[in-house]
Amino acid sequence: MRIGFHASHEQQPPSRLLGHIVRAERAGFDEAMCSDHLAPWLTAQGESGFAWAWLGAALARTSFPIGLVTAPGQRYHPVVLAQALATLEEMFPGRTWAALGSGEALNEHVTGDAWPSKGERDARLVACADVMRRLLAGERVSASAPVRVDEARLWSLPRVPPPLRAAAISRHTSTMVAEWADGLVTVGADPGGTQETLRAYRDAGGDGPALLQIHISLERSEEEALRQAREQWAQSTVPAELMWELDQPEDFERHADPTPERLRSAVVIGSDAGEVAERIAQAAAGFDGVFLHQVGRDQDGFLARCETELLPELRNRA
Template sequence: MALIGYHASHEQLPPSALLEAVQDAEAAGFDGAMCSDHLAPWGVRQGESGYAWSWLGAALARTSFSFGVVTAPGQRYHPVITAQAIATLEEMFPGRFWACLGSGEAMNEHVTGDPWPEKEFRDVRLDESHAVIARLLEGREVDVDGTVRVHRARVWSRPAKPPPLFAAAVAPHTAAHVAAWADGLVTVAQDRPALDSLVHRYREAGGRGPLSLQVHVCLADDDASALAIVRDQWRQAAVTGPRLWDLEQPEDFDAAAEGVDDATLKKSVLIATEAGDLAEQIAHRAAAGFDRLYLHHVGKDQSAFIERAERELLPALRGLL
């Protein structure tokens, strides 16, 4: 049976409230959790963006299940620093942590003042950053002079066994590219044909390990309420393709998603009033080949969603998987 996890949205809740939410999620029966490592929220009305690495230490200490983080080494983070952070968490909480490496988004990386490179360069930088991190986690000394530069680096406090290093991919060609080194793949829910294509390209290229799907959902009392929540908190999901990675400020995302229609919102967030209906939508996408699902309720009221997930959604979903 697939793991059903909870996505902790740093962009929407203060770190203290998010810590309470993830504890509630474990008590409600979720199997694990993940978060994204952001410096800024996607939109002004989301209004938060706590530091994921500090929060992860507290969350792992306050719960007993597994956690993962999606992070982008190479610009805002030197890969040596990312390796040290990964090693420290896994050493303290062995077998409970994973990291997913991605090529990054301008909204988080532009703050260094360095130019935001083209995707081809970012992909090469990700490959090289992964190689640095993996070698450091093995206890090796690393020297590199490429898209990233490393001088005689070592990570001294390491876990007995390195945690898995997954890769983030949204497009099939990216999934095929990272298959050479990824211990697994993490992506976000799209329509079923897009997911089928992505999974096929990853496996065809030799991709191994678990496939994880982050699913944005809104379970509300009626359609109007659900759409109002999505429009207020997650309308930036309507911004897709290369433009998504190149915008710099929350205000830019708000402007890009201004006037988005309801049909487009429903393509980016799974909306339902009945838990059984939502479970069917999620299970349909999971059937593309995903081993792990991470559910993200896009509203700020996480307690109501977690309570309803415990009563209705999780049992319904487990009955379908």
């Protein structure tokens, strides 16, 4: 199982995050991924750099693969995303990928367009994935509803198209994307939930790598680990039916219920690297890779512990 580092644009300024990605490679991570947000989930997180500009610098400063989760169709036209991805892959062959999702109102509402229903977003995602795949294959593409494209073509193409994976959390979505995705990216800390998503994707015929992002809070004490999770990742306690519908960080703060029990169901919280590694391994069983997202502010301290404690513990279990 490959072990990756998750770079959270919502929590660090891009310049500092660039240093973290370099340090993550030195610490022994196999690869990395990042978020692609216009706004943070919470005002306490306080950042949200442009992922696509940052990726060029991050790939230039490292030698391992770096992907991202992104949402075509509203904030980004799929032709623009396909061009961005093709350019990165042409410059850094074999080192980048995108996991396409249906998006969150938090990032997409800024266009002023109505936020579609889940069914409409799913249909739009399938159409956008088809447009992007055909463009990356060198085709001239036109399309109408639910996304409009007029005689688009990419002129600077990589030798081999990069993977278009799918971001999915629910059983419904992981089943739906299996038909077109080059792999699955999901998120969760509960082994029951992560295994259900993985089974749904595989049972529907999904192939390619299955990757899990897992939120953790590894600190020197249990109290500090819980405090960091509450301050920095309280949106994980918002009811699932609201996660994709709220459009301001303040809305997530109002709907959060960051009790210790709720936080521990979404974030692996602890001070002992061996215990944290065991819980990660349980959630990631059967996956081809796992990406660790330390929700606390002190990324340098976390990466130091990864190098000497957490990564060796996790590799022993994997």
